[in-house]
Structures are given as C-alpha cells and as structure tokens.
Amino acid sequence: MLLLLLLLPFWAWLRGRFGAVAAVQYSSGKLLESVSHKSRFSRGRMLVALRYAALAFLILALARPQIEKGLTDREAMGINIMLVLDFSGTMKTKDFSLNNRRVSRVEAMKEVGGEFIRARASDRIGVVRFDAGAMLVSPLTLDHEWLLAQLALEEPTQGTAPGSGMLIAAEALLPAKDQAKVIITLTDADQVNQGPSPEDVAKAIAPLGIKNHVIQIVDFAQMQQVSAGGQLFNEVARTTGGQFFKVADVAGLRNVYRQIDQLEKVAFKEHKQSSWRELMAWLALPGLVFLLSEVLLAQTVWRRLP
Numbered sequence: 328m329l330l331l332l333l334l335l336p337f338w339a340w341l342r343g344r345f346g347a348v349a350a351v352q353y354s355s356g357k358l359l360e361s362v363s364h365k366s367r368f369s370r371g372r373m374l375v376a377l378r379y380a381a382l383a384f385l386i387l388a389l390a391r392p393q394i395e396k397g398l399t400d401r402e403a404m405g406i407n408i409m410l411v412l413d414f415s416g417t418m419k420t421k422d423f424s425l426n427n428r429r430v431s432r433v434e435a436m437k438e439v440g441g442e443f444i445r446a447r448a449s450d451r452i453g454v455v456r457f458d459a460g461a462m463l464v465s466p467l468t469l470d471h472e473w474l475l476a477q478l479a480l481e482e483p484t485q486g487t488a489p490g491s492g493m494l495i496a497a498e499a500l501l502p503a504k505d506q507a508k509v510i511i512t513l514t515d516a517d518q519v520n521q522g523p524s525p526e527d528v529a530k531a532i533a534p535l536g537i538k539n540h541v542i543q544i545v546d547f548a549q550m551q552q553v554s555a556g557g558q559l560f561n562e563v564a565r566t567t568g569g570q571f572f573k574v575a576d577v578a579g580l581r582n583v584y585r586q587i588d589q590l591e592k593v594a595f596k597e598h599k600q601s602s603w604r605e606l607m608a609w610l611a612l613p614g615l616v617f618l619l620s621e622v623l624l625a626q627t628v629w630r631r632l633p
Contacts, residue, residue, distance in 0.1 A: 329386070331389075332383060332386055332387075339375075342375075374624060374625050374629060377617045378617075378618070378621050380617045381614045384617065385610075385611060385614040388610035388611035391605070392605075392607065394604060405447065406507035406508075407467055407503040408453070408510075409452075409467070409509070409510050409511070410440060410452065411455045411457065411493055411495075411512040411513070412440070412455070412456050412478075412492075412513050413513060413514035413516060414433065414458050414484060415484070415515070417432075417515050418483045418544075419431050419433065420515070423576060423577055424576065424577065425438060432515055433483050440584075441475050441478070442584070443584040443588070444474065447471075450469075451467040451469055452465075452471065453466050453496070454474060454477070455492045455496045455499070457489055457492030458485060458488070459486025459488055460486070460488055461488055461494070461522070462495070463495055464478060465477050465478070466499055467500070486520065487516045487519060487521060488522030489516060489525050490522040490527070491522035491523060492512070493512060493525060493529070493563075494523065497528070497535065508536060508537045509537070509539075510538065510540070510567075510569075511539075511540050511541075512542065513541075514541075514542075514544065515545070516543075516556055517554050518556060519556075525559060525563045528563075529562070529566040529567050530566055533566050537567060538567050539563055539564055539569045540564060540571075540572070542583055543560055543572070543573050544574055544575070545557075545575055546575055549573075549575075550573055550575055
C-alpha cells in the first residue's frame with residue numbers, strides 16, 4: 328500500500344504538464360494582463376495541496392500501521408528458578424522485623440522474595456506453594472510483575488508437605504533441557520507430616536540436574552541447634568548439589584538470597600505476547616478532514632467556473 332505514495336508525485340507532474348482545461352478560452356492571455364490582479368496566494372494551488380495531503384494520509388491509513396504487535400523473541404541470560412514456598416499455619420508467626428514493624432514470616436517471605444525476583448530480571452522464575460498439599464502458582468516466566476501479583480494473593484493455611492511442592496517444581500523445570508535448573512525451597516518446618524518424603528524427592532530429581540537450595544526459617548534459639556528438620560533439609564540440599572541455610576530474621580534471609588544470586592547463567596529465549604494498538608484512525612481522520620476541506624472550499628468560497 329505504501330508504494331501508492333509514489334503515484335502522487337507522478338500525478339502532480341502529469342497535472343502540471345498538461346494542466347486543466349481552461350474555463351474561458353482567449354486567443355492570447357496578454358489581453359487580460361491589464362485587468363489581472365497578481366497575488367502570491369493561489370487558491371488553486373491550495374486546493375491541490377489539500378487533495379494531495381488527503382490522499383497521502385489515506386494511503387498511510389490503508390497501510391494499517393500498528394505498534395508492538397505479535398509475538399517477540401526475548402533474548403536473555405539467566406537460569407530457570409522455581410521457588411517452593413511454605414504457606415503452612417506456622418508461617419503466620421510474627422517474629423520478623425521489617426521496616427521497624429513486627430511482621431509475620433509469610434510477609435517477610437513475600438517481601439524479600441519479591442526483591443529477589445525483581446533483581447533477577449533475566450531469569451525465568453516460577454512459584455509453587457505448599458501447605459497440606461501443593462499447587463503451581465506460576466510457571467517459569469520472565470513476566471515477573473504478573474508473578475508477583477499472583478504471589479501476593481496467597482495466604483497461609485494448615486499442613487506441611489514440602490516434598491509435594493518440590494515434585495511440582497521439578498516437573499515445571501523438566502522442559503528446560505540443557506539449561507541451569509534450580510529449586511529454592513523456603514520453609515519453617517521442623518517436621519514433615521504430609522506428602523512424599525523430601526529426601527526421596529531429592530534422590531529422584533538429582534539425576535535430572537536440578538539443584539535444590541533449602542532455606543529453613545527458625546527462631547534465634549534454634550540457630551545453633553541441630554534439629555530433625557535441619558538434618559532432613561540439609562540432606563535434601565546435599566543430595567541435589569544445593570546448599571542448606573538457616574535464617575532467623577530479614578537480614579539473614581536477604582543475605583541468603585544474595586548468595587544464591589551468584590548462580591551460573593545460561594542463554595535462553597522466551598516467546599512473550601506483546602500488546603499492540605492500531606494507528607489507522609490517527610491517519611485516516613486528518614486525511615478525511617483535508618479531503619472534505621478541499622471539496623467544501625472548491626464548491627463555496629473558492630469555486631471556479633467549470
């Protein structure tokens with residue numbers, strides 16, 4: 328459609344070469360020189376300019392310009408991370424301090440986890456929640472704002488089944504072949520009372536090249552103690568080639584996420600749907616205005632003899 332623009336200068340050249348048929352014919356134009364009134368403003372040229380402008384805008388509108396339309400490939404350097412987050416009843420415990428106020432463990436988990444997600448703009452990140460069961464909150468994605476919006480809706484319930492969450496996370500990571508795959512499990516559990524054993528899950532996913540870093544939330548009195556839960560999750564991390572951490576406050580949680588931030592990066596692509604809008608109306612409207620102006624002026628104040 329844009330090639331039609333090339334016809335406009337050709338049409339102007341033809342019109343200038345052959346001209347319009349004279350309204351009144353004289354043997355010589357010099358006979359009118361004594362009564363003619365010369366002016367720099369030419370109504371005829373203005374009408375022609377309006378017509379050409381109208382045609383140019385209408386041709387551009389027919390080309391249907393758009394912005395940000397269709398699927399785009401986004402190149403990135405990063406890893407594939409699934410966050411397995413504890414939403415059991417004990418996560419309601421308010422023993423964390425955030426911005427000089429007392430908050431629950433789940434609030435601190437969402438806040439610091441959100442900081443980690445925003446800082447890893449090039450990583451595909453997904454989220455699994457677990458309580459008595461487990462559920463995929465978000466698959467692996469680069470759309471971190473959408474992921475955080477979904478995470479904000481989750482609230483603690485009853486039960487603790489980290490093994491179920493690890494299984495769902497591992498399944499979500501399977502399509503990422505020949506790429507770094509990491510699970511970060513965050514829990515305050517000291518005992519597992521539902522779902523498969525985390526240790527059995529670790530043995531199953533280790534051959535798949537999936538690392539599982541485990542963060543256990545404890546109170547300060549338990550930091551130096553070796554609990555049953557600590558032994559279990561330490562073994563889970565060791566089996567998969569990951570690391571085990573204990574945290575008792577927001578500063579410790581942030582420090583752990585900073586350490587995990589040093590993970591190896593690999594390249595991948597993700598198809599992402601882009602928003603788009605039509606620009607046709609923005610060009611068609613002025614084109615119609617110019618065309619109507621030319622018609623109205625030619626038939627009224629600037630009318631010529633036929």
